[in-house]
Amino acid sequence: MLKYYHAEPAANSLKSIIPLHEKALPFESIYVDLHKFEQHSEWFVAINPEGQVPVLDHDGTIITHTTVINEYLEDVFPDTPLRPRDAIGAARMRYWNKFVDEHVMNYVSMHGWHRMVGVIARNIQSGEFEQLMERIPLPDQRKKWQTARSGFSEADLAHATEKIIYAVDKVEAQLHKTRWIAGDAYTLADINFYSMCGMMVERMFPEMEIATRCPKLVEWRERMNARPAVAKALAGEDRTAPGLRTFTGHAR
Ligand SMILES: N[C@@H](CCC(=O)N[C@@H](CS)C(=O)NCC(=O)O)C(=O)O
Numbered sequence: 001m002l003k004y005y006h007a008e009p010a011a012n013s014l015k016s017i018i019p020l021h022e023k024a025l026p027f028e029s030i031y032v033d034l035h036k037f038e039q040h041s042e043w044f045v046a047i048n049p050e051g052q053v054p055v056l057d058h059d060g061t062i063i064t065h066t067t068v069i070n071e072y073l074e075d076v077f078p079d080t081p082l083r084p085r086d087a088i089g090a091a092r093m094r095y096w097n098k099f100v101d102e103h104v105m106n107y108v109s110m111h112g113w114h115r116m117v118g119v120i121a122r123n124i125q126s127g128e129f130e131q132l133m134e135r136i137p138l139p140d141q142r143k144k145w146q147t148a149r150s151g152f153s154e155a156d157l158a159h160a161t162e163k164i165i166y167a168v169d170k171v172e173a174q175l176h177k178t179r180w181i182a183g184d185a186y187t188l189a190d191i192n193f194y195s196m197c198g199m200m201v202e203r204m205f206p207e208m209e210i211a212t213r214c215p216k217l218v219e220w221r222e223r224m225n226a227r228p229a230v231a232k233a234l235a236g237e238d239r240t241a242p243g244l245r246t247f248t249g250h251a252r
């Protein structure tokens with residue numbers, strides 16, 4: 001029995017739902033409401049002591065971190081492979097996963113937090129906010145919530161934007177050489193970049209003019225959107241307050 005604890009179908013929560021649907025694996029979906037800080041509540045921290053989503057529970061075994069979850073699914077449910085079966089192909093896929101995990105995810109996340117989480121953090125009364133912070137298990141996450149409330153610096157946001165521009169140009173160059181990010185096959189690397197950046201980069205950064213800057217990336221994104229498993233994953237419930245759902249404009 002598979003259980004998947006997750007938030008809205010974007011970024012990390014989306015990244016491991018797509019493989020579940022690609023592999024047509026039945027799973028129980030358990031929504032964790034980040035806007036109510038459920039990820040830091042006692043019941044959830046008992047499942048994931050790091051207090052973060054998503055989490056996969058496979059017959060009572062808890063697996064965390066999306067790249068680890070996705071490789072676990074690959075090992076346990078190898079039908080409908082999303083990782084090349086040859087060592088070179090798998091290494092190429094892991095190279096791109098490492099790139100997205102280390103050089104993309106946190107930078108897109110900073111912009112997302114700046115625009116969305118900052119609004120939530122600023123709407124909480126002081127006193128209550130400090131109490132909520134005490135429940136956050138990871139020191140880095142506690143700091144991130146505090147920074148979201150006070151505001152990320154312009155220098156940090158500009159650095160994050162530079163990293164994202166570098167990443168979209170790098171993926172664009174790769175897609176001129178191969179149909180999918182890690183080669184000629186659709187892999188977990190495509191799912192990773194799509195979930196962290198590819199699905200929303202135009203909405204988040206209209207000034208990057210992605211359609212003219214990265215035509216191959218746009219074609220690739222359309223191929224991703226056309227996959228039934230991706231559509232199914234995106235159709236998951238989105239309980240984000242409507243005002244916070246769009247990424248356009250700065251909330252500060
Ligand atoms: N490296 C982790 C990152 C998980 C993560 O950043 N989760 C976010 C949601 S996208 C979260 O739980 N944020 C709420 C919080 O930390 O308070 C993964 O790949 O799963």
